[in-house]
Every structure is written in structure tokens, then in C-alpha cells.
Amino acid sequence: xxxxxxxxxxxxxxxxxxxxxxxYLTDLTFVAEGNPDFINERLINFSKRRRLAHIINEMLRFxxxxxxxNKVPLIEDYLTHLKYSDEDTLYKISEKIKPRGV
Numbered sequence: 235x236x237x238x239x240x241x242x243x244x245x246x247x248x249x250x251x252x253x254x255x256x257x258y259l260t261d262l263t264f265v266a267e268g269n270p271d272f273i274n275e276r277l278i279n280f281s282k283r284r285r286l287a288h289i290i291n292e293m294l295r296f297x298x299x300x301x302x303x304n305k306v307p308l309i310e311d312y313l314t315h316l317k318y319s320d321e322d323t324l325y326k327i328s329e330k331i332k333p334r335g336v
Contacts, residue, residue: 261289 269282319327 258289258293262286265289 265282265285269285270279271282273279
């Protein structure tokens with residue numbers, strides 16, 4: 235699997251998409267947790283609210299961008315016939331690759 239086109243496809247498109255979402259979520263957490271809600275205990279921190287709104291607007295902007303995807307029969311066939319494993323099997327495989335506490 236790692237030597238095939240599918241690994242390339244999943245790594246560069248699916249994995250990187252998760253990284254982009256993670257960056258936005260990290261930014262949201264950093265701004266939300268790292269800045270006070272109020273200034274001098276009575277004034278609303280509008281700078282914090284603007285930063286949060288900016289990050290959320292960027293995320294929404296990407297949601298409105300349509301994906302133009304062409305069907306690739308080779309990939310469609312692969313995904314259609316993909317064999318799935320149950321959670322226990324995947325956990326055992328994960329333990330073999332990276333044991334807990336190591």
C-alpha cells in the first residue's frame with residue numbers, strides 16, 4: 235500500500251486536510267485561552283472577539299469553495315473494495331507499531 239498511488243493520494247490530500255483544520259483549531263484555542271474575556275474586569279475584550287471572528291471567517295471561506303473532483307475509476311474501485319478492520323484489531327496493530335509507555 236505504501237508504495238502505491240493510493241498512499242500518495244491519502245497522504246497529500248487527506249492527511250494535509252486534517253493538518254489545515256488542526257492549525258485553525260489550534261489558533262482558535264490559543265486566542266480563546268490566551269486572552270482574557272474582559273479588560274479591567276468590566277470592559278469586553280473586543281480584540282479577542284475580532285481575532286476569533288477572523289479565524290472562523292477563514293474556515294467558513296474554505297467551506298464555500300467547491301471541490302471539483304473527477305472520478306478516478308482506479309481510486310473508486312480501491313475504496314469500494316477496501317477491507318476494514320474492527321477496533322480491537324486496529325488497536326493491536328497500533329500496539330505493535332508503537333507500544334504504550336515507550
